[in-house]
Amino acid sequence: MSDIISVPKLGSGKNDEQDEVATPYKVHWFRSTIFQVIVVGMVFFCAPGMYNALSSLGAGGLATPWYANATAAAGYVFMAFFALIGGIIVSKIGPRLALFISSTGDVIYGGSLYLNSKNGTQWFMMLGSIWSGATDGLMYSVEGAIITGYPEPDVKGRMLGLWVFMRSIAPCIGGAIILGLNSETDSSGGVSLTTYIAIIVIMCLGPFFALLLSAPEKVQRKDGRRVGWRRAGFVQASKEWWRVASSKDMLLLCPLFFTSWFYNSYIGTLQTQYMTVRTRALCAFAIPWGDILGGFMIGSFLDWKRISVARRARWSFIGIMVFNLALWVWAAIITKQLHDSHEIVDWTSGSLFSKTFSLFVIFDAATMMTQTAMFWIVGKMSDDFAVLSYMTGTLRAVESAGQAVAYGIKSTDSSDWISIGMNIGLIVLSLPFAWVVIRKIGVVDFERITFEHVTKTTVHEDSPSSPSPSRGSEENEKRA
Template sequence: MGFSYYSALTQVIIVGFVCFLCPGMFNAVNGLGGGGQLDATAGNNANTALYSTFVVFGVLGGAIVNLCGVRWTIFGSGFTYALYSASYIYLNHKADGSFTIAAGALLGVGAGILWAAQGMIMVSYPREEEKGKYIAIFWTIFNLGGMLGGILPFAINYNSTSGSNSDGVYIAFVVLECLGSVMGLALAPPSKVTRSDGSSVVLVKYTSIGKETVGILKLFINPLMLALLPMCFTSNFFYSYQFDNINGALFNIRTRGFNNMFYWGFQMLGAYLISLLLDSKRFARKIRGFIAFGVVFVVFNAIWGGSLALHNKYPKGLELADRIDFKETHRAAGPIILYLVCGIGDALYQSFAYWIIGALSNDNLQLARYAGFYKGMQSFGAAIAWQLAAKKVSVGHQLIANWVLFGISIPSMLYVVWTIKEHSEDTHVKGDIDSDSYHADKSAEVVQGA
């Protein structure tokens, strides 16, 4: 199939660039440790507020997207990222974190909705045998944002080795995030999107508040969703440890940006490599799932083992170590390599999680709810992790918590992979979630192939 604006691939690329400019820039700010501030307290409390509201609106996000459509929900949600970045300019001048915390809470609302829309597009638009590839394409474009977000503070702060990010860094982020929000309007209505084989993404056109309410409530009695809870909870828990206690605690301000260029770059590598496995035709889908699980298991145990070795190297505490500059290769090499492996591990984990969710269904309405549930429960874990950081829980205890939670997620993750079928039963997709056509005759149906 040649290039088409209405193709599933084009739509995944567009939402990838939206996330490149909005969540990608947020990741860049967060990855600097404490939002790029010398004192991480405001950033940690803002992240707690963010993920607390994200819990609610992540779960509700799928229903909101199903009712209001992908374009306008992404458009509105994108501006909450810009407001959050702008709040750090205020923090630079007033040394008052209240605005940043409030902006974080509002961002949790926007992010929950945006990621539900993104998840629905990424895992329901491609054909079953292409889901790994589409996840990798999205993850690559999205993490280009994190790379750019690392280059900006590295370049702007190059002549500074201490302190917080300058206003110019945050202004650049605000401009890019506003552009990403507007780009959400470029998405096509799902009713017009076709897969690579020419089939339609959408079969039946409408949903309702009542259906969405029932659909959300059913998530909490769905055995597979409940089994995925530990995996969801753990999937962003490690960010506070990696961003604050490795990148933020050990390195000076310009080196944090330097590290983030490669952290997000290695995410692209990880997503690409696991996509080759997840879409491989050499193995049955369940076997691919078990092999991918084995890869994630090995890499994450290596990450936490390496983190333990790093922790033992600084017995007085990572946060008390002299700040490292990237030019001090004898000190910087080991921690930087560990941080880059953390980037690969994150991409492997997230790609695997989305692939599992995509393997459970082809129904775009249901996948919007699944994606929202995943992001909501993920945010529940992240809110707790960031509050542990804000309360100055010791780095050693944070490391233990991360490793134990990963261990707890293993049995249920294996169980869900065991239930995966070679083909999802609901291959006929139910529901046009775009509000532009919502007021048409609700008895109408689209009879194209799914």
């Protein structure tokens, strides 16, 4: 059957990671879950990762932010749409082909930045941003489902941390390239043309890495359990997607999703307005290290078995939200100092540089902690790959809608205080809605939307050493 059904969470809900019956066995590295995470990380490294390296410069490395922000807003509209329906596409064509297609768009965007910087070709920059947004929307849908659906339950936090590392090391390396090519430019303006060429070459490698991904039915977990997956037609997948996207828990989390990347347009514009080119290049190199630190810190905490799942969920959420609100207070203070100084900040600017630079790094750490926690929360709501693709696609779609609004606001020379006020207001607004879902994790029987499967449970047909499914695994599979 392919109808969606809702079933209670396995076990008591107080420590769901203990309810899965583990059947450890030797797996092939090429089919292992960690290899799949690395593949997704490498694709992200080459495509959106290099895009993020350019974004870390502010305005894609251009001299002024306004048109770049307008194209970014258009791109995020398409990203939101394709992330929203991405789960339907993945259910039809499979994650491997979806990952391959989605790795092509950022190459076009990189080329459009090059041509705009060289010849002022603005129409192609708009087209490149739209195409990049569409393909990135599909990528966010499929990568989120792989990261939350492929790994074994007791290592999901660490796999999320590894994913954060892989996707964040790309802007670090891209930033190092950018810094090396622009280290002598101590004035404001745009980056060199050679910068774009180097980044585009790396972007072109993404589709080749995408072909290394294993299909869900061929993935081998150490606990012997299969990845829940089956293809669905467009009509059936659309019905399933609607059931997932309109579920009460997903709707309650949407305000948090919407605000999670809302800050990015403001920070990027601030860099463009108040920093020299070489300082922006330094930001492109250093800021992603905040991502890595934040992702691994929260990922390790979320896998820490010495405290209950419920406490991990609540403590991480409260800590992250307080941290984010405190950062915006700091951002307001720094913004006032930048307005008053009327100077372009260079890395030789002393305390003003150190305060501004550290704010940007810590903002990325806080954002990645939020991201990792959100994916962990969504991973607690289903074990089914298709459902997770719908959920993570919805998450990314709402995020992208938030970014579209944020970049739309900063596509003109609007007041910085509007952006600061909206960010603080959106965080505060999202708290009570998200808390309704957070307080259920590990405490009550969470309803999980899943599919019935008619395929065999734990036997990996391509592995001669695969074990026979244990009785406990069979029983758990029947219950799902």
